[in-house]
Amino acid sequence: MQASFDATGDVLIVTGGANGIGAALAHAYADAGGTAAVFDVVAGQEHPSGRVVHHLVDVSDRDAVLAAVERVRAEHGRIDALVAGAAVQPRSDVVDMDPQQWRHTLAVNLDGVVWCAQAVLPEMIARRSGTILVFASGLATAGRAQASAYAASKGALIAFAKSLAAEVAEHRIRVNTVFPGVVDTPQFRQANPAGGEREHWERATGIGQPADVVGPLLFLLSPAATMTGSTLTRDRAYTKSEAK
Numbered sequence: 001m002q003a004s005f006d007a008t009g010d011v012l013i014v015t016g017g018a019n020g021i022g023a024a025l026a027h028a029y030a031d032a033g034g035t036a037a038v039f040d041v042v043a044g045q046e047h048p049s050g051r052v053v054h055h056l057v058d059v060s061d062r063d064a065v066l067a068a069v070e071r072v073r074a075e076h077g078r079i080d081a082l083v084a085g086a087a088v089q090p091r092s093d094v095v096d097m098d099p100q101q102w103r104h105t106l107a108v109n110l111d112g113v114v115w116c117a118q119a120v121l122p123e124m125i126a127r128r129s130g131t132i133l134v135f136a137s138g139l140a141t142a143g144r145a146q147a148s149a150y151a152a153s154k155g156a157l158i159a160f161a162k163s164l165a166a167e168v169a170e171h172r173i174r175v176n177t178v179f180p181g182v183v184d185t186p187q188f189r190q191a192n193p194a195g196g197e198r199e200h201w202e203r204a205t206g207i208g209q210p211a212d213v214v215g216p217l218l219f220l221l222s223p224a225a226t227m228t229g230s231t232l233t234r235d236r237a238y239t240k241s242e243a244k
């Protein structure tokens, strides 16, 4: 059986889509015929089709999120999916934690997902269709020194996504959580400086590329993913190049 992902006419909002995994997904979605509206605080790459549309939006700013979602709805007439990837990963010991840094991490990684979900849900509920994906992290369950704010935000997201899935199932909206594995992105490099820690990941799980996560994400966005409140864990960085 041959299956391919067709997003013709569909509209995805992907937060944090100027870089890394979100950018790879936005471009793959446009390749598949859909439109990807990227919400990020920095500009990202254009797609030859013009169907990757960049909006400068800080997801921690609820009013800005509501306005941007309304713009997408007005311009494209529908919102089929939200992939909430925007995140920051500062490093700090708890004993030295700057309260503003703690608040900022939760405001982007957790509140930002809540504001985006709130903003897209009325449209999805009205159409009785929609998909929301959130990103967890292995650090949410394994923990890591100097990563408490990031890990706490991701742990909270797992619980949030489960509850939201239960809440909107009656509207035929699916909410799932992805553990994308260890992936070479700007955030990964900043949080894992070259040397010991990156070598550890290389040995422990392998390090994937953003494009390697696109297949699992497109599956979860597709009608083939007949599940909600579920978790897709990409445990090891199995890459296309390894498959050769």
Ligand SMILES: NC(=O)c1ccc[n+]([C@@H]2O[C@H](COP(=O)([O-])OP(=O)(O)OC[C@H]3O[C@@H](n4cnc5c(N)ncnc54)[C@H](O)[C@@H]3O)[C@@H](O)[C@H]2O)c1
Residues within 6 Å of the ligand: 015, 016, 017, 018, 019, 020, 021, 022, 039, 040, 041, 042, 057, 058, 059, 060, 084, 085, 086, 087, 088, 108, 135, 136, 137, 138, 179, 180, 181, 182, 183, 184, 185, 186, 187, 188
């Ligand atoms: N890379 C990994 O190994 C890995 C592992 C586990 C989970 N994740 C998760 O996957 C998702 C994507 O991460 P990535 O590695 O591709 O990171 P990335 O750094 O490549 O992308 C994150 C994006 O979020 C944007 N962003 C930051 N603050 C923002 C804000 N306030 N509003 C809007 N956008 C903002 C950044 O500008 C950036 O473009 C994140 O949720 C991350 O926590 C990544």
